[in-house]
Every structure is written in structure tokens, then in C-alpha cells.
Amino acid sequence: MLRNWLVPALLALGQVALWPGLPLLGGEPVDRVQVAAGLAATVLAAIALGWRRRAPVAALVGITPALSLGQLATPVDALMVIICIDVIALYSVGVRRPARVTFAATAALVGWQSVLGIAIYGTGRTYAGNLVIAVVVYLLAAGLGRSRRRWRAARQDAANRLARAEADRREASVVERQRLARELHDVSAHHLTSIVVTVTAARRLAERRPELAAEALEFAARAGRETQSALARLVDVMRGVESESGSGLGRRIEELAAGFVALGQPVTVRLSLDDRTGPCTEAAFGIVREALTNALRHAPGGAVQVRLDHRDGVLDVEVANAAGTAPAAAGGLGSGRGLAGMRERVATAGGTLAAGHRPDGGWRVHAMLPETSASAVDRSLLRVRGPRLADIAIALALAVLPVSAVLLPDPAVPRLDAAGGALAAMLLAAHALPLVWRRRAPWRALAGVLATTAVWPVVVGFDLLPHPAVDALATGMVAEFVAVYAVAAYGRPRHLTWLAAPLAAGALGAVAVTAAAVDGMLIEQPATALVAQLCTVVVAALFLVPLGALWGAGFAVRLRRDRVTARERRAVAASTAGAVEMAYAERARIAAGLRAAVLRHANAVTAAAEEGRLDGVLGEARAALAAMRDLLGDLRGDPDRAPQPTAAAIDALCRRQRDAGRVVELHSPAAVPALPPAVDVSAYRVVEAALAAGDAGPARVTLGYGAGDLRITVTGVPSATADPVAAGLRARITALGGRMSLDPAGTMDVWIPAR
Numbered sequence: 001m002l003r004n005w006l007v008p009a010l011l012a013l014g015q016v017a018l019w020p021g022l023p024l025l026g027g028e029p030v031d032r033v034q035v036a037a038g039l040a041a042t043v044l045a046a047i048a049l050g051w052r053r054r055a056p057v058a059a060l061v062g063i064t065p066a067l068s069l070g071q072l073a074t075p076v077d078a079l080m081v082i083i084c085i086d087v088i089a090l091y092s093v094g095v096r097r098p099a100r101v102t103f104a105a106t107a108a109l110v111g112w113q114s115v116l117g118i119a120i121y122g123t124g125r126t127y128a129g130n131l132v133i134a135v136v137v138y139l140l141a142a143g144l145g146r147s148r149r150r151w152r153a154a155r156q157d158a159a160n161r162l163a164r165a166e167a168d169r170r171e172a173s174v175v176e177r178q179r180l181a182r183e184l185h186d187v188s189a190h191h192l193t194s195i196v197v198t199v200t201a202a203r204r205l206a207e208r209r210p211e212l213a214a215e216a217l218e219f220a221a222r223a224g225r226e227t228q229s230a231l232a233r234l235v236d237v238m239r240g241v242e243s244e245s246g247s248g249l250g251r252r253i254e255e256l257a258a259g260f261v262a263l264g265q266p267v268t269v270r271l272s273l274d275d276r277t278g279p280c281t282e283a284a285f286g287i288v289r290e291a292l293t294n295a296l297r298h299a300p301g302g303a304v305q306v307r308l309d310h311r312d313g314v315l316d317v318e319v320a321n322a323a324g325t326a327p328a329a330a331g332g333l334g335s336g337r338g339l340a341g342m343r344e345r346v347a348t349a350g351g352t353l354a355a356g357h358r359p360d361g362g363w364r365v366h367a368m369l370p371e372t373s374a375s376a377v378d379r380s381l382l383r384v385r386g387p388r389l390a391d392i393a394i395a396l397a398l399a400v401l402p403v404s405a406v407l408l409p410d411p412a413v414p415r416l417d418a419a420g421g422a423l424a425a426m427l428l429a430a431h432a433l434p435l436v437w438r439r440r441a442p443w444r445a446l447a448g449v450l451a452t453t454a455v456w457p458v459v460v461g462f463d464l465l466p467h468p469a470v471d472a473l474a475t476g477m478v479a480e481f482v483a484v485y486a487v488a489a490y491g492r493p494r495h496l497t498w499l500a501a502p503l504a505a506g507a508l509g510a511v512a513v514t515a516a517a518v519d520g521m522l523i524e525q526p527a528t529a530l531v532a533q534l535c536t537v538v539v540a541a542l543f544l545v546p547l548g549a550l551w552g553a554g555f556a557v558r559l560r561r562d563r564v565t566a567r568e569r570r571a572v573a574a575s576t577a578g579a580v581e582m583a584y585a586e587r588a589r590i591a592a593g594l595r596a597a598v599l600r601h602a603n604a605v606t607a608a609a610e611e612g613r614l615d616g617v618l619g620e621a622r623a624a625l626a627a628m629r630d631l632l633g634d635l636r637g638d639p640d641r642a643p644q645p646t647a648a649a650i651d652a653l654c655r656r657q658r659d660a661g662r663v664v665e666l667h668s669p670a671a672v673p674a675l676p677p678a679v680d681v682s683a684y685r686v687v688e689a690a691l692a693a694g695d696a697g698p699a700r701v702t703l704g705y706g707a708g709d710l711r712i713t714v715t716g717v718p719s720a721t722a723d724p725v726a727a728g729l730r731a732r733i734t735a736l737g738g739r740m741s742l743d744p745a746g747t748m749d750v751w752i753p754a755r
Contacts (some may be wrong), residue, residue: 004053008046014080015042019074024716026347034074035154036618045085051409052092060089060105064112071120087141094145095152104141110135136397143390150388158568164637192227192628193604195220195621199614217609220617227624231599249273249281249308253288265296265304266678272309280369284308284317287342291319291365301325302362302463314351315369317441323361391436394482398432399425402475409516420465428454428476438486446500450507453480457511463520480504484547488554489561497555502540502549571697598627647683647703647710653700657691662697664691675707679754682732686712689729690748691717710754718746 020035048062069078090109094102107588113134121127127405176630202216248573250271256268288306290462295304309316339355342365346353402424409560434448456473460463465473487500601624609614645653650666657664675683687701699716702752721742729748733740738752 001280005050008049008085010048011049011082011085014107015079018081019078025176034078037073038078039072041066041079042082045070045082046569049089051083052100053096055100056089056092056096057105058087060109063089063195064109067325067594068112068116071116076120077590085138087382090138091141091145091148094142095148099146102142102146105250109138113138124452127466136400137394139389139393140397143388143393146389155564155568158565158572162568162571169173183676192621192625194221195227196618196625198223199618203618213614217612217614217617221606222607224602224609224617227709228601228606231602245353249285253283253308256292258506260292260296260304265292265300265302267292267304267306268309273315280315280349280351283345283351283369284315284367286345286351287317287365287367288319290342295319299324313370317367317369318365320358321362322358322363356418388439391438395435395439398435398476398479399429402428402473423459424465424473427452427459427473430444430455432474432479435482439490441487442483442489442491443500446480446487446504449479449483450504453477453507453511455517460515477508480508481547481550485550485554488551489558494558497538498551498694501544501551505540505544505547506536508543509538512539557681586740599626601627616619616639620736645684646672646680646686647675648680649684649752650687650701650703653688655685662696665698665700667700668703670705672703674752675710679710679736679752682736682752683710683712685727685732686750687714690714690717690720690726693717693725695719695746697753700724705754708754710752712748712750712752714748716746717748718744720748721746 016039016244020030020038022028044066045063048059048066050059050064052059067079067083067086070082089100093105097105114131117127117131117134121130144269172621196215198219202212205212245455250273250715253271254269255392257269260267288308292304292306295302295604299321302324304319304321307316308320312350343353346367346369349369351367353365353367355363355365398467431452433450433704434445434452436445438445456470459473480506484500491497491500513532516535517532601620604620605617605624608620631729651668654664654666683703691701695717697716699714702713702715704711704713714720720729721744726740730740733750733752736752738750740751741749743749
């Protein structure tokens with residue numbers, strides 16, 4: 001509320017103080033009707049401006065008649081303070097309304113000024129000068145408003161991306177658990193249940209049909225081997241192929257293909273791309289991974305060709321496999337969502353997907369992913385796609401306003417003829433034109449501005465313009481200041497942008513002194529060359545002070561912008577990395593469970609069948625089925641439950657602490673090995689509780705993995721060594737058969753058996 005009304009209130013008070021306040025205090029006669037009209041216009045315009053954020057167009061509609069009343073009913077230049085209220089309102093329109101509304105409002109204001117100017121000034125130089133100034137100022141306000149709108153839209157885009165990343169992170173873990181549950185259910189229903197049913201029937205009919213025992217043993221051995229193969233392949237995919245690193249796309253694809261080659265699938269990779277990252281490359285990696293997984297499931301042994309190319313701004317992805325050369329033993333593991341998932345990835349990246357059978361009996365997946373999707377994040381953050389209205393308006397203002405000032409009547413200023421006006425306008429336009437590219441190419445814009453300044457001594461030397469027009473050229477030096485600011489705000493490399501200030505100061509000093517020398521101001525002095533050099537240094541130093549200050553302002557704006565965009569990128573990257581880490585931790589946990597229980601029992605089923613022990617087959621099959629059902633129950637018990645973080649996620653936990661401003665070091669001598677699920681989860685919870693105990697100082701986490709144990713040392717956490725945090729941690733560790741020692745100075749040492 002205060003933000004809305006502070007500016008209107010200050011403008012209204014300033015206007016009343018200037019007029020009629022100063023004339024009344026000075027004892028000057030003031031017409032009461034004019035005072036009443038001026039006060040009414042001030043109050044109405046200020047009230048309308050107070051609604052500029054909620055209803056900017058309505059505020060502008062209310063301001064224009066108020067200003068018209070005030071300007072027509074008061075002396076010329078009496079309302080010098082509130083005269084800018086319509087410009088502020090137009091800026092608000094540019095910030096809060098679409099481009100078409102902004103342009104329509106700008107055109108309406110220009111038309112209003114053209115009519116009002118005739119009523120106030122009539123026609124002539126005054127009218128033309130004021131109208132040109134009004135047009136340029138309106139365009140500048142609209143352009144700056146549009147720039148602010150882009151910045152706000154970029155921030156909203158970043159917030160939306162972060163929200164989507166967080167939603168995807170939560171949804172990805174749920175979808176991953178559901179997918180794993182479906183695949184594990186396929187294995188248990190198709191293989192283990194069949195073994196249990198067959199062996200049970202053979203035992204029940206053993207006296208009447210003893211031959212069924214041999215058939216059941218043969219079936220159990222065959223089904224057991226199929227179960228082993230299916231589970232081992234699933235475990236390998238979950239623990240190996242699914243690992244996503246931060247390396248380039250090409251390297252990740254090659255590592256992915258190598259994992260499938262190790263599983264017996266011949267894969268050939270042909271790549272023509274770089275190491276860029278983003279939604280486009282992530283979609284490509286996911287498509288290749290899903291296509292290779294489908295080939296392994298449905299066409300094992302069939303040759304697979306993987307091709308990725310960057311062509312004409314598009315990432316071309318193709319995965320084609322021949323018909324399988326071995327039975328599809330893993331065909332039952334599919335969830336039926338592979339193709340739908342690929343289509344969702346492609347749609348998210350804004351591309352197209354074609355998938356279908358090949359004439360030779362194989363399958364082909366072909367995706368076209370536009371690279372613009374991969375760079376849309378950075379472009380939406382910075383919004384520097386070509387010259388914008390603000391850049392054009394700034395260049396136009398610097399080109400037109402000095403000439404417009406010459407057009408205004410002044411008895412001391414000689415009238416500028418048409419040829420002189422045209423020459424001055426062309427020189428100023430050429431001088432300001434490079435500023436149109438001040439964002440895209442700030443160094444080139446500065447070079448162009450400085451280069452055109454070198455023409456001015458020639459104009460002075462040949463006396464091509466009268467002195468008022470030369471003064472107008474001098475005011476055009478504002479372009480150098482704008483260019484230096486642009487270099488500071490947008491130039492690269494960032495650490496060298498400071499050179500813009502001394503370069504511009506030196507060029508302006510040289511031009512100013514050369515023009516003065518050509519004009520005869522230095523000709524009569526002795527040792528003209530030395531005097532000119534000294535004058536150049538002095539003038540350059542004088543220019544360097546404001547140019548340096550402006551460079552500092554631009555660089556400060558740049559640092560703030562970079563901090564904002566970097567913080568947004570880090571947040572999205574952390575959320576995305578968290579999704580990958582949590583999904584991989586979930587896969588690793590399930591894979592550990594399969595290895596520790598189900599796969600061990602499946603191996604025992606095959607061994608018992610080969611040894612001819614029917615009771616052993618039944619017992620091991622039931623044990624494997626029970627372990628599988630326990631695993632499925634854990635996955636399906638709560639579909640909205642977030643996956644339990646494991647030791648693999650401790651690194652991400654420490655990074656989040658560092659992002660929050662705390663110094664946390666992690667030391668781990670090796671990669672996280674396969675741990676029992678309870679130990680895996682407890683390792684993360686121990687570190688999490690220690691770091692979250694309430695301490696803000698530096699901390700250090702050390703992980704040690706032995707042959708059959710896990711050791712965790714956390715230092716710098718004195719709050720974690722006191723109750724109730726220590727009591728809770730001790731209870732968890734004791735339940736696992738571990739030990740914990742505490743140092744009141746802030747060190748916690750934990751040992752957990754990991755067998």
C-alpha cells in the first residue's frame with residue numbers, strides 16, 4: 001500500500017511547493033482560478049497514479065484529462081513536477097500489460113500530446129520540439145517498462161521451473177517405485193509362483209504319479225535359471241546402467257551402451273555432438289536409455305544402432321535394433337510405459353517422436369529435439385534476444401533530443417537552417433545507432449560510438465555547423481556514458497569490462513581537445529603539441545570520474561543480476577540432481593534387497609532342483625516369493641511416500657547445507673558399496689540428524705567403508721552430542737548392533753556392522 005502511494009504523494013507535495021508555493025511565498029500575484037485548477041489537476045493525477053500497479057491503463061486514462069486541465073488552465077511550465085506522471089503511468093503499463101496494450105497506450109499518448117501541444121503552443125518550432133521530445137520520452141518509458149516486464153517474466157519462469165523440478169522430483173520417485181513394483185511383480189508372478197504351484201502339486205500327487213516329481217524338478221531348474229537371469233539383469237540395469245553422471249551427453253551415451261554390451265546386447269554408437277547440457281540432452285539420454293532397455297527385453301542379442309547428431313539447431317536421435325537372436329527371457333519385465341514415457345520426454349523438450357517396426361522385424365525410435373529447448377533456460381533468465389524497444393528508444397533519444405533542444409525558441413540561439421539541422425541529425429543518429437546493440441554486442445557498440453565521435457573535430461574545423469548545433473553534438477556524448485554502462489552490465493569477459501571507462505575517457509578527451517585546437521582555442525599558445533597533450537590528459541581524467549562511477553553502477557547491476565540468475569540455476573540444478581540421486585538411491589536400495597534376499601533364494605531354487613531335492617526347491621521358492629512380496633509391500637505400502645534416502649545421498653545432503661551458507665566438508669575414500677537396506681538408510685539419517693541438530697559452525701563428515709562395517713565420523717556438531725539428539729541416534733544405532741561414542745566438544749563417532 002505504501003509503495004503505491006509514496007511516489008504520487010511526493011510528486012504532489014513537490015508540485016505544490018514549486019507552484020503555487022514559491023510564488024505565494026515570494027509575494028507574487030497568483031490567479032486564484034489558476035491555483036484551484038492546478039491543485040485539482042495535481043490531486044486528480046496523483047490519485048490516478050496511485051492505482052498504476054492494480055490498473056495501469058485505467059490510471060493512465062485518469063491522468064490524461066487531469067494533466068490536460070492543469071496545463072490548459074495554468075501558466076506554461078507551472079506544472080513542471082507532475083508533468084512526468086503520465087510517463088510513470090506508461091512505464092507501469094509496459095511492466096504489467098502485454099506489448100499490444102503498451103504500444104496502443106504509447107500511440108494514444110503521442111496523439112494526445114500532438115493535440116494538446118497545438119492548444120498550448122500553437123504551431124512552429126516550440127510545438128515541433130516539444131512533440132519530438134514527448135515522443136522520445138514516451139518510447140523510452142514504454143521500452144523500459146517492457147524490459148522490466150521481461151525481467152519479471154524471467155523471474156516467474158525461474159520460479160515455475162523450480163516448482164516443476166520439485167514436482168518432477170517427487171513424482172519421479174513415485175513413478176520409479178511403481179515401475180519397479182510392476183517389474184518385480186512380473187518376475188514373482190511368472191516364475192516364482194509357477195515353481196511353488198508346480199512343486200506343491202508334484203508332492204501332493206507323488207504316490208499316484210511319481211513321474212511328476214522329475215518333471216517338477218526339471219521345470220523348477222529351468223524356471224529358476226530364468227528367474228536368476230531376469231533378476232540379475234534387472235539388478236545390473238538398476239545399479240549400473242541407470243547411473244546418471246554430470247558428464248557430457250556423448251560420454252554418458254557411451255557408458256550407457258557399454259553397460260548393455262556387458263549384458264549381451266551388441267550396441268554400436270555413432271555420435272556427432274558436443275558436451276552441452278539441458279532439457280534437450282536429458283531427453284535424448286532418457287530416450288536412448290529406454291530404447292536400449294526395450295531392445296534388451298524384447299529383442300535380446302539383436303544388433304542395435306545408436307545415432308545422435310546436431311543438425312540445423314536440432315538434436316537428431318535414432319535407436320534402431322534388429323530382431324532378437326535369443327528368446328525374450330526378460331520380456332515379462334516391461335511396465336508397458338516405455339513408449340509413452342519417451343513421448344512425454346519429447347513433448348517436454350518440444351520435439352517430435354516416431355517409433356515403429358522395421359521391415360526386418362526390428363524396431364526403430366527416431367526423435368527430433370530442438371536445441372532451443374536446451375538453451376531456453378538461459379535465454380529466459382537474461383532475455384537478450386536482439387534489440388528491444390528500450391535499446392531503440394535510448395538510441396533514438398540520444399539522436400533526437402539534442403536537435404530538438406535546438407528547435408526550441410531562444411533569443412540567444414540563432415535559427416538552424418534545414419541543411420544544418422539535417423547534418424546535425426545525421427551525425428547524432430550515426431553516433432547513437434550502435435547503442436541499439438548495446439546488450440548483444442556491448443564492446444562493439446562502444447567502439448562504434450567512439451568511432452563516430454572522431455568526425456566532430458572535422459565538423460568544427462570546417463565550420464559546418466553553428467555553435468549551438470556544435471553544443472548539441474557535445475550533449476550527444478551521453479552515448480559514451482550509456483555504452484560504458486552497457487559494457488559493465490553485459491560485456492564479456494567480465495573481469496575486463498573496467499577497461500571501457502578509461503578507453504572512453506581517453507577518446508572523449510582527445511576529441512574534445514582536438515576540436516578545441518581546430519577551433520583556434522589552442523593555436524595561440526606556445527608549445528601547442530605539449531599543451532594539447534597535457535590538456536588531453538586533464539580532460540580525460542575529468543571524464544574518467546563520471547565514466548568510472550557509471551561503470552561501477554552497471555557492474556553492480558550485473559553482479560546483482562548474476563546472483564539472482566545463479567541462485568535460480570542452482571536451485572533448479574539441485575532439485576534436478578536430487579531427483580536423480582533419490583531415484584538412483586531407490587533403485588540401489590531395491591537392487592540391494594534383490595541381491596540380499598530374492599536372488600539368493602532364486603539361486604538356491606536352481607541348485608536344489610539340480611540336486612533333485614523337491615522339498616528344498618519348495619522351501620527356497622517360498623522364501624524367495626516371501627522376500628519378493630516383502631519388497632513389493634515396501635514399494636506399494638504408501639504410493640506417495642518419498643523414497644528413503646541412503647548413504648549415496650549424503651553428498652547431496654552436504655551440498656544443500658553448503659548452499660544454505662554453512663561450511664560442511666565430506667570425506668569418503670571410495671564409492672558407496674552395497675549395504676543392507678537398514679544400514680544404508682540409517683547412515684543417511686545419522687548424518688542428517690547430526691547436521692540438523694542446530695549448530696551453524698563448520699562441520700566435517702567422514703565415511704569409511706570396511707569389508708563388513710561402516711564408520712561415520714562427524715565433527716563440529718556439539719548439539720548432536722547432547723540429549724535428545726544423541727539419545728535418538730544411540731537407539732537407532734544400537735538396534736543395528738552398532739556403537740556410538742560422543743565427544744562433548746562436538747565429535748560423533750559411529751560404527752555399524754554392514755553384513
